[in-house]
Amino acid sequence: xxxQQTQVDRxxxxxxxxxxxxxxxxxxxxxxxxxVARTWRPLGYNxxxxxxxxxxxxxxxxxxxxxxxxxxxxxxFKGIGAYTAGAIQSFAFGRRAPIVDTNVARVLFRVFVGRxxxxxxxxxxxxxxxSAAVLPRQNVFDFNQxxxxxxxxxxVSRRPQCPICPMRPICEAYxxxxxxxxNRA
DNA sequence: GTCCCGAATT
DNA sequence: AATTCCGGAC
Numbered sequence: 001x002x003x004q005q006t007q008v009d010r011x012x013x014x015x016x017x018x019x020x021x022x023x024x025x026x027x028x029x030x031x032x033x034x035x036v037a038r039t040w041r042p043l044g045y046n047x048x049x050x051x052x053x054x055x056x057x058x059x060x061x062x063x064x065x066x067x068x069x070x071x072x073x074x075x076x077f078k079g080i081g082a083y084t085a086g087a088i089q090s091f092a093f094g095r096r097a098p099i100v101d102t103n104v105a106r107v108l109f110r111v112f113v114g115r116x117x118x119x120x121x122x123x124x125x126x127x128x129x130x131s132a133a134v135l136p137r138q139n140v141f142d143f144n145q146x147x148x149x150x151x152x153x154x155x156v157s158r159r160p161q162c163p164i165c166p167m168r169p170i171c172e173a174y175x176x177x178x179x180x181x182x183n184r185a
Numbered sequence: 186g187t188c189c190c191g192a193a194t195t
Numbered sequence: 196a197a198t199t200c201c202g203g204a205c
Contacts, residue, residue, distance in 0.1 A: 004191040010203065011190090044201030045191085081192045101190040121196075148190055157188065 001052050001079055003087075006043060008152070014043055026065060028056040051079030069093040082128070090144045098131035099144050100124075103151025107167070108134075110155060114172030 002011045002018070021039055022028035028036070033053060040049035055077045059067050067088070068074060074085040082100070089097035100108070108130045109118055117123065136143050154161045162168055162177050171177075 001191090003189090005189060005200090006191090006202080007189045007204080009189095042202065044203085047193085047200070048191095051192095079192070083191060087190070099190080102188080103190060119196085152190075 001048050001084060002043060004048065004081075004084065005045065010043070014040075022056075025056040025059050025067065028053060029060040048079060051077070055079060067092070069095060071097065087144075090140045094141055096135060096137065096140050098128060098135050099148070100127050100131050101148065101151075103148050103155075104131060106157060107147060107151040107155045110160075110173035110177075111167050111171045115176065 002015055018039060022031060022036075031053070033050070036049050036053045037046065040046065058077070059065060063073075069089060069092075071085055071089065074080050074088055075082075080088070086097045086099035087101075089095040090099060105118070105124075105127050108127050109123075112130055113123070113126075131147075134147075150165075150167070154165050155167070159181075160177055162171075162174055162181070165171070165174075168174050
């Protein structure tokens with residue numbers, strides 16, 4: 001939840017501090033709201049700590065202290081949307097669940113679509129089906145992680161590193177990116 | 186200004 | 196589909 005629309009570099013130190021202070025959902029659940037809010041600062045989107053706190057309490061009272069692993073229950077919590085539910089399932093539980101965040105959306109769009117409007121609802125749905133389609137049956141954790149890392153480090157928004165990209169041979173957008181790069185030179 | 190391991194609300 | 200929530204790096 002910290003990573004929702006917030007960069008890894010900014011989350012990492014806060015995550016360490018957070019886990020030291022609240023090493024389990026139980027300790028988080030019994031913390032005071034003001035304390036939780038203060039610890040969160042200055043990550044932003046301050047509704048997130050409130051929702052996370054509430055989730056911790058719900059898990060302790062209604063789910064016997066164990067975070068549920070199924071899509072429907074995870075999505076029933078305020079603060080856990082499509083991406084976070086997929087991340088929890090695949091990263092925490094090793095389940096075969098697709099993810100689409102900003103980075104993955106960019107990678108899948110470039111590799112399999114290439115051009116067009118990226119803001120439409122139908123395209124968003126298409127990207128989710130692509131993410132599910134390319135998902136292997138094993139090593140889901142590593143695959144999803146690699147997909148995100150590719151988007152974060154190689155297939156970046158501005159000046160993507162096409163020359164070192166393993167997807168270049170099949171990438172629908174590569175011709176256009178190479179074109180853009182040529183124009184800079 | 187754009188972007189970031191989004192989600193809820195309208 | 197558009198808006199709101201937030202902050203820091205670039």
